[in-house]
Amino acid sequence: MGDMSFKAVLSSTQPQVEVLTSEPDQVTGYRAFKLGGFEFRRDEYFARISWPAKGQRISHLMPVDAFLRAVMRDVAWGFFYGWVNFDAVVGTRNLYGRVELFGGRYYGPMKSAGLDCTETFDSPLIMATFRAILADWVNAGFDPFAAPEETGKTVFGVKQGDNLAAIERYRVPTKRMPGLPGDSPLRSDANGFPINRQFTDVPQDEPEVRPEKGFEAQLHAINLFKYLSRSDVTWNPSVTAVCKASLACPTTEEYILPIVHGNDRVEWFLQLSDEITWDVQDKDTGALRARITMKAGDVAAMPADIKHQGYSPKRSMLFVWENATPDLPKLYESGKLKPYPVEF
Ligand code: PHB
């Protein structure tokens, strides 16, 4: 690829911002994108992320399927809590309102050679740029949320159509619990959520709820296993119960968590079915701190000072419990809170 010239295109997202994009490449059909000093290009197999350092351009390659699965999570989760590492080199850090994009910042050899780069953007600009990358680079037939067995190989090769339905999946946000009046819907065959191929043995009966008169909209119960057995996505915690700052975010998992998550608070994991192995590393250096295999019924508190990545050999159910108390990152960073919730 030769020199690219970028022009500003108004985003379709609100608030509207200017996304810098090139003309489609004459051979592959894909556009390149620019965000600050960072440039993003793709070819038939790889995403190439580059940035300026020491008067050169440093460039980093990722398999394009892994890159698109990672960007999809960053977009869907609004940059999540703390760090979303696309791999050992590139990723984002959520500053809640602004977002850091980094290359090599947490990769020892690059950091110590001064070849790393970190830039901070207003959230709407980096969000609009990432969404534009997904819209252009995700081909028809590829779903970045799906397990590899459940999507096509059209992620590779030259540009062939798009899959806006998959990357713009809209979820009604849950206010209290799915199925309550005025809240997000439960899942059924009728509304397009069939039972996943690996959960055909999950009982589908709903609990019997018999509230006293006047409490009909307040007492509620659902079959969470049924709800999860009908999830059409992987590695996508979704809020299913809200109690003040306590967010129950269960999810179904298969293959590899597409990002390495750097926590900025403690997260609790309860393995509801099957098995996930977690690599747990130091957040800054990547030094391995633990490898945990969680089987159904196991509970773990993931500390606030680690990054972790999960491997689920079969589709499994994981209950992620998040604490959305404001200012938690500051309390951990200042040492006011220990990075773990219990001392033995
Ligand atoms: C996490 O980083 O804690 C996490 C992210 C996505 C999941 C599960 C866990 O699906």
Ligand code: FE
């Ligand atoms: Fe995490």
